[in-house]
Amino acid sequence: MTITPTPSDVLVLRSVAKHFGQIRVLENIDLTIARGERHALIGPNGAGKSTLFNLISGRFPLSAGSISLNAREISGLPPHLLNRAGLGRSFQITHIFNRMSVRDNILLSVMSRHGKRWSFLRRGSVWRTIDEETDGLLEGSNLAHHADRDAGTLPYSDQRALEICMTVATGAEIVLLDEPTAGMSREETALTISFIRKLTEGRTLVMVEHDMDVVFGLADRVSVVANGSILATGTPQEIANDARVRKAYLGDAVQ
Amino acid sequence: MRAFGISGFVILIILLAAAPLTGDMSMLNVLIKVFIAAIFALGFNLLWGQAGLLSFGHAAYFGIGTFAAIYLMDVIDRGLAFPTPLVPLAGAAAGFLFGLVAGWFATIRSGVYFAMITVALAELTAALAVKWESLFGGEAGIRSIRSPWGPFKFQSTTDVYYLILVWTVLVIVFLLWLQRSPWGLIVRGIREREERVRFIGYKSHAVKTLVFAISAAIAGLAGALLALSNEAANMVLLQSTGSAFVVLNTVIGGANVFGGPIVGAALTTIFSYYVADITHYWMLYLGLLFIALVLYAPSGLVGLVAERAKAVRGGEKQWMSAAEAMLIAGLATLLAGAVLAIELTGAVLAPEYKAQILANSGQWPAVRVFGVAWPPLSPISFLTVIALFGFGIGLMRASSSNSGWALFRPKSLVLKAGSKS
Amino acid sequence: MEIFLVALLNGLVYGLLLFMVSSGLTLIFGMMGVLNFAHASFYMLGAYLGFATARYVGFFPGLVLATAGVAFVGYACEQHLLRKVRSHGHVQELLLTFGLFFAIDELVKLFFGPYPVAYSIPESLRFAAFTIGGTEYPFFRVLIGMTAITMFALIFVLLTFTRIGMIVRAAVQYPAMVSALGYNVKQVFSALFAIGAALAGLAGAIGGAFYSTSPNMAGELGAIVFVVVVVGGLGSLGGALAASLIIGVLVSAAVYIDASLGDLALSLGLISGKAIDGLLAIPLSATAGIIPYVLMLAVLLVRPSGIAGEERS
Numbered sequence: 001m002t003i004t005p006t007p008s009d010v011l012v013l014r015s016v017a018k019h020f021g022q023i024r025v026l027e028n029i030d031l032t033i034a035r036g037e038r039h040a041l042i043g044p045n046g047a048g049k050s051t052l053f054n055l056i057s058g059r060f061p062l063s064a065g066s067i068s069l070n071a072r073e074i075s076g077l078p079p080h081l082l083n084r085a086g087l088g089r090s091f092q093i094t095h096i097f098n099r100m101s102v103r104d105n106i107l108l109s110v111m112s113r114h115g116k117r118w119s120f121l122r123r124g125s126v127w128r129t130i131d132e133e134t135d136g137l138l139e140g141s142n143l144a145h146h147a148d149r150d151a152g153t154l155p156y157s158d159q160r161a162l163e164i165c166m167t168v169a170t171g172a173e174i175v176l177l178d179e180p181t182a183g184m185s186r187e188e189t190a191l192t193i194s195f196i197r198k199l200t201e202g203r204t205l206v207m208v209e210h211d212m213d214v215v216f217g218l219a220d221r222v223s224v225v226a227n228g229s230i231l232a233t234g235t236p237q238e239i240a241n242d243a244r245v246r247k248a249y250l251g252d253a254v255q
Numbered sequence: 256m257r258a259f260g261i262s263g264f265v266i267l268i269i270l271l272a273a274a275p276l277t278g279d280m281s282m283l284n285v286l287i288k289v290f291i292a293a294i295f296a297l298g299f300n301l302l303w304g305q306a307g308l309l310s311f312g313h314a315a316y317f318g319i320g321t322f323a324a325i326y327l328m329d330v331i332d333r334g335l336a337f338p339t340p341l342v343p344l345a346g347a348a349a350g351f352l353f354g355l356v357a358g359w360f361a362t363i364r365s366g367v368y369f370a371m372i373t374v375a376l377a378e379l380t381a382a383l384a385v386k387w388e389s390l391f392g393g394e395a396g397i398r399s400i401r402s403p404w405g406p407f408k409f410q411s412t413t414d415v416y417y418l419i420l421v422w423t424v425l426v427i428v429f430l431l432w433l434q435r436s437p438w439g440l441i442v443r444g445i446r447e448r449e450e451r452v453r454f455i456g457y458k459s460h461a462v463k464t465l466v467f468a469i470s471a472a473i474a475g476l477a478g479a480l481l482a483l484s485n486e487a488a489n490m491v492l493l494q495s496t497g498s499a500f501v502v503l504n505t506v507i508g509g510a511n512v513f514g515g516p517i518v519g520a521a522l523t524t525i526f527s528y529y530v531a532d533i534t535h536y537w538m539l540y541l542g543l544l545f546i547a548l549v550l551y552a553p554s555g556l557v558g559l560v561a562e563r564a565k566a567v568r569g570g571e572k573q574w575m576s577a578a579e580a581m582l583i584a585g586l587a588t589l590l591a592g593a594v595l596a597i598e599l600t601g602a603v604l605a606p607e608y609k610a611q612i613l614a615n616s617g618q619w620p621a622v623r624v625f626g627v628a629w630p631p632l633s634p635i636s637f638l639t640v641i642a643l644f645g646f647g648i649g650l651m652r653a654s655s656s657n658s659g660w661a662l663f664r665p666k667s668l669v670l671k672a673g674s675k676s
Numbered sequence: 677m678e679i680f681l682v683a684l685l686n687g688l689v690y691g692l693l694l695f696m697v698s699s700g701l702t703l704i705f706g707m708m709g710v711l712n713f714a715h716a717s718f719y720m721l722g723a724y725l726g727f728a729t730a731r732y733v734g735f736f737p738g739l740v741l742a743t744a745g746v747a748f749v750g751y752a753c754e755q756h757l758l759r760k761v762r763s764h765g766h767v768q769e770l771l772l773t774f775g776l777f778f779a780i781d782e783l784v785k786l787f788f789g790p791y792p793v794a795y796s797i798p799e800s801l802r803f804a805a806f807t808i809g810g811t812e813y814p815f816f817r818v819l820i821g822m823t824a825i826t827m828f829a830l831i832f833v834l835l836t837f838t839r840i841g842m843i844v845r846a847a848v849q850y851p852a853m854v855s856a857l858g859y860n861v862k863q864v865f866s867a868l869f870a871i872g873a874a875l876a877g878l879a880g881a882i883g884g885a886f887y888s889t890s891p892n893m894a895g896e897l898g899a900i901v902f903v904v905v906v907v908g909g910l911g912s913l914g915g916a917l918a919a920s921l922i923i924g925v926l927v928s929a930a931v932y933i934d935a936s937l938g939d940l941a942l943s944l945g946l947i948s949g950k951a952i953d954g955l956l957a958i959p960l961s962a963t964a965g966i967i968p969y970v971l972m973l974a975v976l977l978v979r980p981s982g983i984a985g986e987e988r989s
Binding site for chain 3: 309311360363364366367368370371372374375376377378379382383386495499502503506536538539542543545546549550553597600601604605606665666667668
């Protein structure tokens, strides 16, 4: 499948491959993601969707191919430059700062967004902006009443909310979420869906997901990763009706 | 709580400032050593407590600071118009530059790799110092002299004491400020979750390199103060004993509270000052204490007190229950037995002892411990050791309500979130 | 030419000795993520136990007793000390092993004094194994090399061809899985720890007689073992072997070079003869001790994960 990217495509993957030694986890991946799109990566376990996610988010180097962001090659960039290019990612295992307050967790992302990375003094009016933004994000994530608690003492779903909030707080225009609803109950999942929708308003979203409710509730388009390649891409409805997809998930036993 | 801390700190400084009035010079000398060790430990803990980087080779930067200072002192003596009170800046600068290079290498990797690299870097520096006699003075070291400046002659212990006290306060204030700065937040973020820090846009390697350099600068500053105090620098200061001691001091005091390393440094220094004359084995005792603390009180003595204070305030515990008092009494007895056994063993195995046996016509002469003479082969010595052990363990068992033995369940070093003291 | 061969052989022997000590360290880390700061202390204990027993039972029985003694000490430390804090994380265990290292140093001084002891090759073993050109090559060096090679052959056979070896290999890679299959991974690890200690102890018992036995041994060797592990890649036996041999040969070769860095620069026309002073005047032979560290810095610059290290940073 050749791709012809259009100017509205913010993320383009061309012939991306990933090998771990002899094992070929991903082969010949072509994918385009449009600006403002909400795109879900789904697939059976072990198919390579997490690896693909880690390639896009810069955690693993590519074995072949290229990934470009806004027509700029980003494969091989270190994480901090990826972030400054506009990419933000969350982690499947919550990567928050446990022994720091919830506010400080978010503050670090906001500071980075405003370029305050070597700041030893709180001087200048930008700090008021930073504090206001932090407070705003606390409110928006429903964490304001926890602001001074250590992040590690939060209940699990609040930790996940914080995780997502930190990702978005850097001002990333492309938000990558790795199984954001992992381990959540149905109620928590529903809340998280609307939370993600609100927080990623106007941004591009790519997420790895297992939960079909989330996929249907959030995604504009879905890519199915199976056996190391992309089996199909389309709207959630199209994918749900695709026979090849059903076969990939359920095997030959079910027609 | 914060107000108590500040006023307590101020009172302490006033008391320390008044110390020279007592005229007790040996106390001043001990305090000088304590201040230097405390500054070194605080610098070390900037790296560990704040950044989560455990360096086992920090003596290298301390030693480099000493030499930088001694050379500056020499140049001042020959006429350079540089104020003596600012000589420690040379130590800080040398430590910083070295720390920048060393830190860049060491922080390429993390965790245990980092620890190993710090050891190797320190050995490299120590080995270089041994070979480079013209710079490091070989076994004799380098000597110089404190030059007067303005109204200060710097010839008396009191002058040196005040100089070092002022620098100690300055370092404490600097470190407290650094911790509270926005950059300090990034450093703690790296300690908590470095990968996350990178993915929100920070160059963690650069930050780690700088915090390493600052930590080394403070170690260098402490070394410079030593050079001022002793008017000498020796390559021995670069060796692993110094690196081991700063780790010991910080763990004994506690890495999670700002004042922990200060307390640890004070305790170790005072212990070594007074006990080193009494027994050869004081370092062994320190080592065993260290192991016990890592197992049973990894947040250090200050951490222990802070945790207990929090529990008392929360109404969950008393300062000390009867069972715990009994446990501690038992422990003290057990330790007395261990010390007696170690001292007797050491004395008997020492080469001088063989000579003493010969001089005593084949009889094994008595060994003095705790002011009493113990004949090594007599049943009294054995029985006393056994009795002390037995009584101690018995007391400890007798106190074995939950609160008693709980002291002896190995505790976790990692502070759980929410348990900041 | 013969100097070259002698230097090479010396280097290989020293490298093999290094590998005996570092193999245990790197395997133990690979399996449990535990960096045993006191690993070089096992080397020292082997030397001292060899010294203490050889006086009474002879050199070779002394070797056996020393090895067994250190294996026992290692096993006891792991069971009763290290295991207690393992669940609390690597840092605490690292600190504990550091405390052990410090305490063992002091204990050795307690029992044997703070100076080197006269542990040396027995008279009966001071002969030449063969001659290279006009130089006699001492048998004892060959003995060191042969001991190391025999140990590795034994371990290789055990690991590759026995059932227990298979379990150990699996446990090093996937301890959780092996545990789920019903094997007692804790015991496997304790045994591995004891064997690693025993290897280090044997290396010490044999090496201490040749090189020297003093309370500084653990600290000095420990730093070099760390370099081996950093250069070779933590957890990789192959990397540790390569690194040990490289370091051994480099250090050994440098001892024979009397020229200094300054002479080298002079011959390259970089500086004038008068400028050779201080650091530049040190003959390369004297810097032999520094070479492992310089190598480590170079590796960190060029290939941070080590010779055989993994991609993860």
